[in-house]
Amino acid sequence: MHYLVDFNPVAIALGPVQVHWYGLMYLGGFAGAWWLGQRRLAAGRLPVTRDAFADLAFYVMLGVILGGRIGYVVFYNFGQYLAHPLDVFKVWDGGMSFHGGLLGVLLAGWLWSRAQKLHFFDTIDFVAPLVPIGLGLGRLGNFINGELWGDFTQRPWGMIFPAAPELAERSHAALLAAYQAGELEAFARHPTQLYEFALEGVVMFTLLVLYSRKPRPRYAVSGWFALLYGVFRFLVEFVRVPDVQLGYLAFGWLTMGQVLSLPLVLLGLFLLWRSRHAPTLQPQVVAAADGDN
Numbered sequence: 001m002h003y004l005v006d007f008n009p010v011a012i013a014l015g016p017v018q019v020h021w022y023g024l025m026y027l028g029g030f031a032g033a034w035w036l037g038q039r040r041l042a043a044g045r046l047p048v049t050r051d052a053f054a055d056l057a058f059y060v061m062l063g064v065i066l067g068g069r070i071g072y073v074v075f076y077n078f079g080q081y082l083a084h085p086l087d088v089f090k091v092w093d094g095g096m097s098f099h100g101g102l103l104g105v106l107l108a109g110w111l112w113s114r115a116q117k118l119h120f121f122d123t124i125d126f127v128a129p130l131v132p133i134g135l136g137l138g139r140l141g142n143f144i145n146g147e148l149w150g151d152f153t154q155r156p157w158g159m160i161f162p163a164a165p166e167l168a169e170r171s172h173a174a175l176l177a178a179y180q181a182g183e184l185e186a187f188a189r190h191p192t193q194l195y196e197f198a199l200e201g202v203v204m205f206t207l208l209v210l211y212s213r214k215p216r217p218r219y220a221v222s223g224w225f226a227l228l229y230g231v232f233r234f235l236v237e238f239v240r241v242p243d244v245q246l247g248y249l250a251f252g253w254l255t256m257g258q259v260l261s262l263p264l265v266l267l268g269l270f271l272l273w274r275s276r277h278a279p280t281l282q283p284q285v286v287a288a289a290d291g292d293n
Contacts, residue, residue, distance in 0.1 A: 002188040004160045004179050007144045025141035029134025030061055036130050036209075044283030045212070046126040048116055059112045060127065063104030064134070071100010075256060076243050098135070098233075099260040105131070121218050122281050128225040129208040135229075136201015143193035150190025150239045158188030165244075192240040199232040215282055220275035227268025233261040
């Protein structure tokens with residue numbers, strides 16, 4: 001029997017205050033990135049103080065949140081938010097774009113690098129291995145929310161998502177009764193959130209951390225990040241159902257996610273090509289300035 005994805009998206013409820021699993025996943029992503037960033041900083045992967053790194057983390061956090069939200073509005077649901085502009089602030093309803101978040105991180109990294117007088121790609125090479133932590137946890141949040149599912153499948157690992165359009169009108173009690181009676185087997189879908197958790201989270205994290213354990217030429221780590229994410233996302237989109245307001249953009253299979261990921265593949269290849277003759281930033285631990293704790 002296929003698994004029924006039936007989680008409560010609220011992790012903690014204290015009266016009117018609700019803490020959603022999706023929000024906790026974002027916090028976990030930031031915490032994990034902070035931890036790994038501190039380790040990379042201690043290894044001399046970026047010649048700045050801990051205070052400067054804290055500023056970078058703050059810039060990146062804002063880039064992820066603002067860029068992710070604005071990117072979703074612009075890329076995926078512009079008409080809806082144009083008609084109801086205040087809905088932009090309803091982040092608890094979901095709606096974040098990786099590609100928008102990436103642009104936000106790049107802008108944050110550029111501003112911070114200018115202030116620190118560092119090469120932009122030295123910063124981005126430092127940040128790139130940190131990102132898959134948040135990517136993977138974010139996909140787990142999507143899974144708990146029962147959103148962003150895939151096409152129908154009868155593979156053993158297919159799962160049933162109550163929020164899918166063919167089931168959404170049923171009450172929770174009726175849904176459980178039908179599931180226990182084995183009547184929902186035909187509605188199993190690809191758990192594309194878990195595919196992306198494995199590829200964009202676990203695989204990318206492992207490869208990038210291992211690859212960046214020793215100094216690499218400038219652009220190389222960023223190039224691998226862009227290439228891996230672009231390829232993984234492009235492939236998963238073949239079995240992921242596109243946003244209902246967009247549908248398939250062309251050929252009966254091309255999605256917005258694929259359109260936005262293809263430039264990343266090309267950028268990754270370009271950066272890897274450029275890294276062949278680029279300098280390598282050597283480890284350098286910067287001592288804290290007087291007064292720093």
